[in-house]
Amino acid sequence: MIKRVVLGIALPIGVLGIAILAVTVFSRAVSGPEPLFTIEHTTEIDASPAHVWSILLDLERWPEWNTYAIGVEVEGEVAIGTRLVVTIVQDDWPDPLVVTPVLTRLDPGRELGWHGSLGLEGVHETDHYFQLDPLPTGGTRFHHAEEFRGWLAGLVPEEADRIHTLHAFERMNADLKARAESTD
DSSP: OHHHHHHHHHHHHHHHHHHHHHHHHHHHHHHSSSSSSSEEEEESSOOOOHHHHHHHOGGGGGGHHSSSEEEEEEOOOOOOOOOEEEEEOOTTOOOOOEOEEEEEEEETEEEEEEEEOOOOOOEEEEEEEEEEEEEESEEEEEEEEEEEEEEGGSSSOOOTTTHHHHHHHHHHHHHHHHHHHHHH
């Protein structure tokens, strides 16, 4: 009787453990250092990098100008290693999407970015970042990108779903440009 109970518990736990190990090994094999794909958009802003940076870093005021989706909010301290709370509301989603990435890129006045993942390493990982480069005119080249890794990211159809993210990036960049140029 005891053997059956132990076997009844140990067998499912063992199978689950093997499944988790297999997913982890497969995920790491599929997800290398190079992204599976990158979605990116660049725009030129007629405002100084310092001014654009000040708007970008004021996370509490993002909802005032940023229509990345219907709305986006970012909460957390701007410091390497900090876990942020990013809430994205889209008109075609029933509920807001809340992600909790870790701030991984911070080069004041030049770059801000975070790394997000879903559970196990290699399943679905993203690096979302913003880069600011000064232009000879005194303006800013603003580059907005997200790199995708992991086997789940590989299931995203090439153009069908990725185009929505690209349009969201274009919209955010245009919003940032409008905000920076109107307040410079």
